[in-house]
Amino acid sequence: MNIQTKIKRLPRYTSYPTALEFKELSADKYISWLASLNSNEPVSLYIHIPHCSKLCWFCGCFMKVANKYDIVAKYVDALIQEIGLVAQHCSTQEVSHVHFGGGSPTILTPEDFEKIMNAIRANFAINDDAEIAVEIDPRTLSEEKVKAYARSGVNRVSIGIQDFDTKIQKAINRIQSEEIIRDSIDWLNNHGIKRINFDLIYGLPHQTLSSIKDTISQAARYKPDRISLFGYAHVPWVKKHMQMISTEDLPNAKSRLVMFKLASAILLSEGYKAIGLDHFALPNDELSNAKNKGTLKRNFQGYTTDNATSLIGLGISSIGSFIEGFAKNTSSFSNYYSKISAGELPIEHGLEVSATDLMRREIISDLMCFSKFNPRSVAMRYGLSENFSREQPALTKLIAEGILKKNKDTYSLTKKGSHYRRAVATIFDEYFPQDIDIVDRCILESAG
Ligand SMILES: C[S@@+](CC[C@H](N)C(=O)[O-])C[C@H]1O[C@@H](n2cnc3c(N)ncnc32)[C@H](O)[C@@H]1O
Ligand code: SF4
CATH class of the missing domain: 1.10.10.920 (Arc Repressor Mutant, subunit A)
Known part of the structure; x- marks a missing residue:
């Protein structure tokens, strides 16, 4: 049997059952799940900002390039309406985690980011000790944006680094100098946002053992609390833009394994603890504590300390997780806008779990x-x-x-x-x- 023809990649198990099993789900069913949330228990919110300023050829996320800001502004208005609509049906207001993911939340102007946070605060009660996290594309960050995050209570960020090597950056269409990273970290530190994760990827085109060693050592010098070291998922049959990356330039399976082992060894020698599949954390980070205490969880964003039993997804393509099952918003922009303007929840798919x-x-x-x-x-x-x-x-x-x-x-x-x-x-x-x-x-x- 040729296994490659039957199934090409294994799931990453950020959920079980995986999103591949989702079927049609009615908004009424979703509304019944929101209505039966326990009013004494906090929920988590995931907010999807789908737009980016430029397309990275390795990108596997649900995203769309926005050539002008009007497109983003229109999305922000719809998102704020969706927050109000969901809150109307929700039987709890308490929130323990807020995660802005993407796409690139950093594409939002400071004003729009605060508008979204104000809408959340107007409709929900965010706990004083809640984690409020933002995924950062350092190329679109500015000190003004960091100030807005700090004013809004953001206390954790994840910075997309991917690789420090210029040849690799060119091959993935994502050029970012180390200066940009340094500035981002300085702004975050100066405005009190000290909990930082770096996203790195192994298995990218032209990566070698020597380039991985340099990138990992360079990343570890900044001592971020956490490092995610994702294996590059090359799925050009799903994401057509990945065809811009030549398969010949990709390290083979054996090299990928050796790269991961080398990167892990460097991170362990730098004092990081290995967390599950692809995360590393300093021993005093909450992720390491959660692993030691047996409370570590895995959700759509990867490993997390979030132990709320329900997660509400907001924004196009976002997925919520409830005791009863999963609910996924539409991935079509036109459906998203037409549902929201009709005052309807844009749920399309999901799964009731047994x-x-x-x-x-x-x-x-x-x-x-x-x-x-x-x-x-x-x-x-x-x-x-x-x-x-x-x-x-x-x-x-x-x-x-x-x-x-x-x-x-x-x-x-x-x-x-x-x-x-x-x-x-x-x-x-x-x-x-x-x-x-x-x-x-x-x-x-x-x-x-
Ligand atoms: C939404 S992005 C992070 C924020 C921002 N858009 C950025 O790129 O800086 C999420 C992360 O997923 C990872 N990622 C994206 N596509 C991937 C792929 N095909 N394989 C492995 N990791 C990938 C990258 O490390 C990226 O930083
Ligand atoms: S990796 Fe991040 S910045 Fe690049 S296209 Fe994907 S979501 Fe956008």
């Missing part, structure tokens, strides 16, 4: 966050009599391959196994084609 889904989600989350899982004890907690006989042959094979080890009913990843976390997770994924051999799935994971 008890079995929730049980499987917990097993996968334990694996993704803590590198170990005990399927029997999770099933018992859910009152399910699942004996996991279907999963047994693949688990046994991975023990023989030195990827998993077993102690009583608990499985844990070995050092070798830490590079095959997503492949192991597929064993418990009821929607993943189980006829693909588990060793082939491990090979797929190395490729991206």
